[in-house]
Amino acid sequence: MFIREKIMQKNRNCHQYPSPTIVFLGDSITHGCFELYEGKDKNIEVNFDFEAVYHSQFRKMINNFFPYASLNIINSGISGDTAQNGWLRLERDVLKFNPDLVVICYGLNDSNRGKEGLDEYIGSLFNIFSVLKKNKIEVIFMTPNMKNTYISPMLIGDKIIEMAKFNMESQMSGIFDLYIENAKGLCEKENIVICDGYDKWKKLYGMGVDTTRLLSNLINHPTREMHKLFAWLLFEMIML
Template sequence: MMRIVEKIRQKNENYHSGPIPTIVFLGDSVTHGCFEIIEGTKRTLEVVCDFEAVYHNQFKKILSMVFPFAPINIVNAGISGDTAQGGLQRLERDVLRFNPDLVVVCYGLNDSNKGKEYLNEYLDSLAGIFLELKKHDIEVIFLTPNMKNTYISPAIKSLPLIEMAKLNMESQINGTLDLYIDSAKELCQKEKVVVCDCYEKWKKLYHSGVDTTNLLSNFINHPNRPMHKLFAWSLFETIMF
């Protein structure tokens, strides 16, 4: 059980026990709350955001069910299109200023699209994030992401979306994303960072014959709403058990 649980438990039992526990979620478009991608009016492509369905909101609902009297601050520090390098650069502005008790870091989807030659940039950025958080005695969880598309869905009609799907599919099926996530988990083991391994769960679904591409709301890289609950429950299990 992580320290954040004890802080929430104390707050649940005694309103005056201390500051309201704060959890920050640092990541890319999945953390941001992005789902479908549609052809827009002001720009070529627009993203549908659903902050009710995003996994950290579902996670908060689970915590509120178990600890019904404890207020909990959830900070969404996800930015669509972001990478681990971007997360490190904005750590002070978007994370540390909130004095969080726990930070959940989720990167790898956009990073892996750069190719295997940028793996060290990804790992160095993650290491920098972990180091800064440890300096401030902040608990950290590395949340591994979902799988990306393994084929071009016939539901994708727009040419820009097809090109985006091709890029993401390539990094998925040629093993680049696997390499990124496996390397990140090795880094976490070395740095003693807790891992919530949802990517492994997606891989098991895939190898069991599940059409994981059909579990993506944009058929490229954004999980659909029900699959966000997989992240939420996995995080709950990670901090509690």
């Protein structure tokens, strides 16, 4: 990937070359959301941790090995977002930064719409990919983590438990798998690089790992440790 050479150029001569810019476009995972809890009036509140989110961990990895290659990391993740919303805000939250690379991660919220929302999801990803390719911007599609496979007894609050049931249904019914398979099919057709985090989660699940316990909210937000998995997958794909 060209971004690899730009990082290495910056590290070799930080005075001559500009800092590479990478935009991360996605939902709550990219935003930096972790635990959920009931707040005032029993509304669902969220804990944010912008140091632990995967793109922050990725930057730390780059800095460890290439200390002169300062990166401009733009967090364009929004909690609750969908691919369609990402497409609608592409100019404001992505293109205006003139990025060298855009990492896109969608599917968690999109898949909660069931089979009826699949065409919109794929169409929105296609629109995003097309504009970025037209602007000669490199693209990586990062598949998200699995959702909860059961309702944890540690969950507290009717709204949170209802949210868990909703997400579990899309995971265990195969709907989420369908979304990811179609997204990967689109990427292969459009020559978009895939960073397949979902595949790693599925393999862990297949080995008997309790992947629900790897979710900080026990529903759909990975733990801080699992954000490191996404960071490493990106680092390995780009730099190794």
